[in-house]
Amino acid sequence: MFSDTAVEFPLSPCLPSLPQPAVYDTARSLYENLYSATPDAGIRARAGKFLDASLEAVRALPNDMPATPQACGAWMEAKSAHTAQRYAEYLAARQSGAPRQYFSSEAHALYFLNEIAPTKLVDGAWLAGLVTQWEDSRFHPLIRTYLEELGDGAPELNHVVLYRRLLDAHACGHRDGMADSRFVQGAIQLALGCNADKYLPEIIGFNLGYEQLPLHLPITAYELNELGIDPYYFTLHITIDNMATGHARRALDALQLTLPARHRAAFFERVRNGYMLNELGDGSESIIRDFDLEQEVIAIFKRKSVFGRHMHSDYCKLAGKSVNAWLADPGQIPAFLDQLQRGGWIRRNQDPAASRFWRLLAGERAEMFGVFTDYEIRVIHDWIAGEWKDPQLQVPSRALSYRARRRMEEADTGLPAPEDADNDFNEPLRRLCADLDEADSKRERMRMLLPYLGPASHHTPEGLLATRLFSQGLRGGAS
Ligand SMILES: [Fe+2]
Structure with missing residues (x-):
């Protein structure tokens, strides 16, 4: 669902609901x-x-x-x-x-x-x-x-x-x-x-x-x-x-x-x-x-509730019920979030820093540090912030695009050449190299490379090497 801020600009026409075999x-x-x-x-x-x-x-x-x-x-x-x-x-x-x-x-x-x-x-x-x-x-x-x-x-x-x-x-x-x-x-x-x-x-x-x-x-x-x-x-x-x-x-x-x-x-x-x-x-x-931001927050809390229902002390209570009891039933998550707001733990449409619950997740000595991933924290942040806009980001010069930010940072690209290393981590890579050494024709080498080019392996070190060699072979070079 789009937020209220989304512009009315036509998306491509939707196909009708497809039959779902x-x-x-x-x-x-x-x-x-x-x-x-x-x-x-x-x-x-x-x-x-x-x-x-x-x-x-x-x-x-x-x-x-x-x-x-x-x-x-x-x-x-x-x-x-x-x-x-x-x-x-x-x-x-x-x-x-x-x-x-x-x-x-x-x-x-x-x-x-x-x-x-x-x-x-x-x-x-x-x-x-x-x-x-x-x-x-x-x-x-x-x-x-x-x-x-x-x-x-x-x-x-x-x-x-x-x-x-x-x-x-x-x-x-x-x-x-x-x-x-x-x-x-x-x-x-x-x-x-x-x-x-x-x-x-x-x-x-x-x-x-x-x-x-x-x-x-x-x-x-x-x-x-x-x-x-x-x-x-x-x-x-x-x-x-x-x-x-x-x-x-x-x-x-x-x-x-x-x-x-x-x-x-x-x-x-x-x-x-x-x-x-x-x-x-x-x-x-x-x-x-x-x-739908609200539904995504609920989905995140439901995922966390599987572990979270055993992790809180009994004195952590909300509306007379322990947090563990709230989290015991995923169906209660919307009511739990509602109670967090009623109890003042979450203050919607304000700077998230004003919410006690947010301070449990982020900042120095955050007691729930590491419970939520960066993505989940971003979702919770945006849900709490709602209509509130960070004044820092309202100043155009401070709201940097990705490209602008990258220009200010040192480039960080590429992996170390994997074939240079000799250790257990790249044993499949060394095995591939050894097999290729044994081959006595280009056709045989190309055939050996094929299994490494599939979707499950082409992005691994041995898959990347196999792709480089196969690519050279296709162009007519030695492979
Ligand atoms: Fe692509």
């Missing part, structure tokens, strides 16, 4: 099974069923993709121009004083980063299964796109590493109680990646949709920066997905290169259906709209 009950478990290891035949079959149900669900929806491959170029250019036009309108509105469109507060932005994480942490996964085709140049545009998602093995450019760092920087990344619908997009992407041999047209269509620049990307980057949050993950995609030379252009090239000579119409119909898989599950804009 029963198979969606398994989106999270399928996601976790596909992400945790190289999927076995059983998991791949389960992923195939999930894809079939998803493809059936989108078949009835309106599809804006042209009816012929020849029309796709002009269609993508028109969409790109439309996005640019709408972003220009957004900027003009902001420059004439309109408030943020997406994020009502920093807590709202961090909520978004956390809830979209299941999708972002498998960035590129739908293309993972194509690396086996590295000797077939028709697939090089898609393989190149995948390797760029992986940063060609450079940690500071690997999209999953970047997103993990972003989550870590704000202590986000929890999944307790997260809705199953948050995992649908990631499950689709992982399922496509491990079934490339059976869903090639759908992968090409999905890629065509995913690699086009959506309006929410530049707006998200703009507003994250404004709130002092590193927007790099999002700005990176604005440049990389461009229609002139970027992933969107490659997506179109891949379609032209892989269209078969015979049964072309049937192949392309599957491409069109695969494109629609982008519409399933929770997207960025729906997640942004879902945010």
